[in-house]
Amino acid sequence: MREKERDAAKPALMLGNTQFAQKNGLDVTKLRDWSFVHRVVGKDVIIAGHDHPSKAPTDNARRPNWDRVGTAKAAVDFARQFMGVRFLYPDLPGYTPVSGAAKIDLLALPAIEFLPMATMTVPESLNVTTTPLLRVNTAHPAGASFYDLAHNRFPRVDEQFGGHTWERAVPAELFAEHPEYFALISGSRLKPEGGRAQYCLSNADVQERIYRDLAGFFDKGYDSVDLGQPDGFRECQCEKCDALHGTGKGWSEKIWIFHRDVARRLEKSHPGRQVTMMSYILTAAPPKSFKPPRQRRPHPERRLDQRNPRRCESQPLACASRDSLHLFRHRATQQRHHLESQLRSQPRSAPRSHRLRDLVVLAHQHEHE
Numbered sequence: 001m002r003e004k005e006r007d008a009a010k011p012a013l014m015l016g017n018t019q020f021a022q023k024n025g026l027d028v029t030k031l032r033d034w035s036f037v038h039r040v041v042g043k044d045v046i047i048a049g050h051d052h053p054s055k056a057p058t059d060n061a062r063r064p065n066w067d068r069v070g071t072a073k074a075a076v077d078f079a080r081q082f083m084g085v086r087f088l089y090p091d092l093p094g095y096t097p098v099s100g101a102a103k104i105d106l107l108a109l110p111a112i113e114f115l116p117m118a119t120m121t122v123p124e125s126l127n128v129t130t131t132p133l134l135r136v137n138t139a140h141p142a143g144a145s146f147y148d149l150a151h152n153r154f155p156r157v158d159e160q161f162g163g164h165t166w167e168r169a170v171p172a173e174l175f176a177e178h179p180e181y182f183a184l185i186s187g188s189r190l191k192p193e194g195g196r197a198q199y200c201l202s203n204a205d206v207q208e209r210i211y212r213d214l215a216g217f218f219d220k221g222y223d224s225v226d227l228g229q230p231d232g233f234r235e236c237q238c239e240k241c242d243a244l245h246g247t248g249k250g251w252s253e254k255i256w257i258f259h260r261d262v263a264r265r266l267e268k269s270h271p272g273r274q275v276t277m278m279s280y281i282l283t284a285a286p287p288k289s290f291k292p293p294r295q296r297r298p299h300p301e302r303r304l305d306q307r308n309p310r311r312c313e314s315q316p317l318a319c320a321s322r323d324s325l326h327l328f329r330h331r332a333t334q335q336r337h338h339l340e341s342q343l344r345s346q347p348r349s350a351p352r353s354h355r356l357r358d359l360v361v362l363a364h365q366h367e368h369e
């Protein structure tokens with residue numbers, strides 16, 4: 001039902017970026033990735049995520065970029081938490097977006113179970129923003145059914161995944177004009193076969209092309225890109241490649257260092273974006289020469305104020321204690337407050353009160369551990 005058609009006398013579940021949500025100060029565009037909001041306002045419930053198409057174009061139908069259906073995520077979590085709905089296995093085949101559910105009778109589908117519930121109870125104080133820890137968690141074939149979203153199996157939206165990116169950056173066809181881009185093996189440049197190529201990594205044009213390939217994806221709007229060496233890797237035997245990064249014949253380390261430098265350059269040209277790398281065959285072992293980044297001391301105001309925990313509670317996002325025990329206690333306090341508010345909103349006769357009370361006691365113990 002559309003927002004303007006609702007019967008104002010009846011309570012409503014307000015899905016998505018409604019005028020009602022906006023009037024109540026919710027800006028869904030501020031919700032990162034798959035974050036979502038559950039908020040009770042009067043007799044109504046706002047259930048909303050950030051819905052938007054991918055910023056990046058889909059150029060491979062087998063690896064599509066999905067729309068961000070943040071409100072579908074918000075809705076399945078609400079259904080599970082408050083409506084006794086369980087998502088047992090994928091309700092749609094792979095490659096099918098959540099909109100494909102429109103053709104299915106979800107109530108009759110065995111993939112979705114509805115636990116018997118006489119009434120549905122939502123706490124009056126409900127006002128929670130949830131940010132799933134995962135941004136991407138996809139399989140092949142990718143799916144975005146309600147089952148996937150309920151289990152945080154998130155398809156790619158603005159993330160590029162490719163694996164072997166050098167071949168895309170330096171296509172095999174360039175061999176005719178630039179044999180020097182390709183690996184020197186037993187005294188001659190290796191001619192690519194079937195689109196599979198090996199490279200002379202010390203060649204400046206090759207390095208530049210690998211960087212530009214990824215920069216191009218960021219320019220198209222992707223938030224993260226993948227970087228990786230070719231399958232069936234063969235080492236270039238030229239002298240310059242030997243000398244590259246001072247690793248001699250140690251190609252695992254050579255590739256790690258090269259990839260790190262590409263990532264650093266991208267960090268400068270496209271701040272805030274991310275480069276992902278597969279730990280794969282030659283780079284299965286972690287790099288030996290990398291030093292951990294210098295630990296930045298948290299800003300004094302961002303540390304947990306132990307003497308004045310109320311201050312910290314009022315700024316939970318700014319609280320970044322290095323001491324995990326303090327953070328644990330702090331979370332226990334937050335958890336207790338949340339549980340207590342749930343308890344307050346439950347009628348005394350509610351069957352789960354005991355369980356909630358036990359949890360409050362547990363959280364209390366954790367606070368003082």
Ligand SMILES: [Zn+2]
Nearest residue numbers: 200236238241
């Ligand atoms: Zn070389």
